[in-house]
Amino acid sequence: xxxxxxxxxxxxxxxxxxxxxxxxxxxxxxxxxxxxxxxxxxxxxxxxxxxxxxxxxxxxxxxxxxxxxxxxxxxxxxxxxxxxxxxxxxxxxxxxxxxxxxxxxxxxxxxxxxxxxxxxxxxxxxxxxxxxxxxxxxxxxxxxxxxxxxxxxxxxxxxxxxxxxxxxxxxxxxxxxxxx
Amino acid sequence: xxxxxxxxxxxxxxxxxxxxxxxxxxxxxxxxxxxxxxxxxxxxxxxxxxxxxxxxxxxxxxxxxxxxxxxxxxxxxxxxxxxxxxxxxxxxxxxxxxxxxxxxxxxxxxxxxxxxxxxxxxxxxxxxxxxxxxxxxxxxxxxxxxxxxxxxxxx
Numbered sequence: 533x534x535x536x537x538x539x540x541x542x543x544x545x546x547x548x549x550x551x552x553x554x555x556x557x558x559x560x561x562x563x564x565x566x567x568x569x570x571x572x573x574x575x576x577x578x579x580x581x582x583x584x585x586x587x588x589x590x591x592x593x594x595x596x597x598x599x600x601x602x603x604x605x606x607x608x609x610x611x612x613x614x615x616x617x618x619x620x621x622x623x624x625x626x627x628x629x630x631x632x633x634x635x636x637x638x639x640x641x642x643x644x645x646x647x648x649x650x651x652x653x654x655x656x657x658x659x660x661x662x663x664x665x666x667x668x669x670x671x672x673x674x675x676x677x678x679x680x681x682x683x684x685x686x687x688x689x690x691x692x693x694x695x696x697x698x699x700x701x702x703x704x705x706x707x708x709x710x711x712x
Numbered sequence: 713x714x715x716x717x718x719x720x721x722x723x724x725x726x727x728x729x730x731x732x733x734x735x736x737x738x739x740x741x742x743x744x745x746x747x748x749x750x751x752x753x754x755x756x757x758x759x760x761x762x763x764x765x766x767x768x769x770x771x772x773x774x775x776x777x778x779x780x781x782x783x784x785x786x787x788x789x790x791x792x793x794x795x796x797x798x799x800x801x802x803x804x805x806x807x808x809x810x811x812x813x814x815x816x817x818x819x820x821x822x823x824x825x826x827x828x829x830x831x832x833x834x835x836x837x838x839x840x841x842x843x844x845x846x847x848x849x850x851x852x853x854x855x856x857x858x859x860x861x862x863x864x865x866x867x
Contacts, residue, residue, distance in 0.1 A: 539730050539731075540729065540730065540754075541730065541771070584756035584759065585754065585756045585757060585759045585760050586756070586759040586760070589760075602828075603730060603731050603828070604731035604734065604735065604826060604827055604828045605730045605731035605732075605733065605734035605735075606731070607731075608731070608734045608735065608738065608866065608867060609734065611867060630773075630775070633828055633829055633830070633831070633832075633834075634828070636828075636829075636830040636831045637827075637828045637830055639830070640830045644867075675867070677738065677866065677867055678865070678867055681864045681865040681866070681867070682738070682864060682865070682866060682867070683864070684863055684864035685739070685742075685824075685848075685850075685863055685864030685865060685866070686739065686741055686742040686864075687742075688846075688848070688863040688864070689739060689742035689743075689800065689822070689824075690742045690744075692798065692800075692820060692822055692845075692846065693721055693723055693742065693743060693746055693798050693800070694721060694746075695721065695797070695798075695820065
């Protein structure tokens with residue numbers, strides 16, 4: 533029901549322990565966590581150190597709620613699949629990342645309707661309690677990529693790839709063919 | 713093989729696993745019609761690529777110097793063997809390394825900083841400012857501060 537991921541690069545025990553504690557007081561809610569960290573035991577949730585991309589996506593799709601570090605891969609996947617997601621940003625002061633950029637990411641991504649940010653264990657528990665009250669049946673629509681932002685970026689790359697200039701982008705592939 | 717014999721540009725898209733890779737996949741429609749090769753750190757990535765070749769390299773960052781050297785060697789090998797016309801990266805360190813090598817063979821190079829860097833450029837993006845043809849940030853304010861360009865964002 534809940535799928536948690538902290539990526540595969542660095543451990544994030546503060547989040548996982550907070551989630552494990554919550555799972556302990558909510559035994560009816562199955563929790564699976566990708567921990568990226570084989571060194572730590574958890575008592576109330578199922579854990580796996582690393583999932584391949586295919587299985588990761590299956591687990592992600594099957595979940596009703598995602599709990600994660602504020603990593604963009606997870607945030608983008610949740611948006612695409614319309615999954616509610618609770619983010620706990622990693623903090624450099626606790627040795628959880630090299631810097632505090634996840635605080636910035638979380639702050640900016642709060643504008644997405646499927647995102648909630650929980651900065652500590654208490655906030656995470658409150659958020660999970662809220663979802664539990666609705667039995668995790670919270671309707672979400674997939675968040676469409678913002679075409680107004682994505683399309684210009686794709687155009688710049690497309691033009692660059694074909695070696696043209698942006699004002700020629702409509703005919704860039706023709707130009708590239710001619711120059712060969 | 714000379715570049716002139718090619719019917720379409722060869723693109724090498726370099727990204728670490730995780731968020732960098734997911735962002736590259738969102739940008740993949742821009743490679744339609746090209747011969748695209750992906751280089752990434754996660755060998756399971758090929759599961760999700762419909763069109764294109766997948767090469768892998770060791771993950772590394774500035775705190776893991778030995779792996780960083782291996783990463784640089786592997787990427788140099790990939791770049792020199794493929795001789796791409798274009799190298800594009802969404803980060804992190806491997807993207808910068810690939811771009812450095814790609815400059816030696818005259819490829820066009822672009823570094824697109826992760827949307828995760830909402831307040832300042834990543835180190836790899838900052839290093840790329842001196843090397844890559846284009847460095848893009850996905851945040852207008854970061855672009856203004858850093859000398860990178862803002863040309864849109866993934867979300």
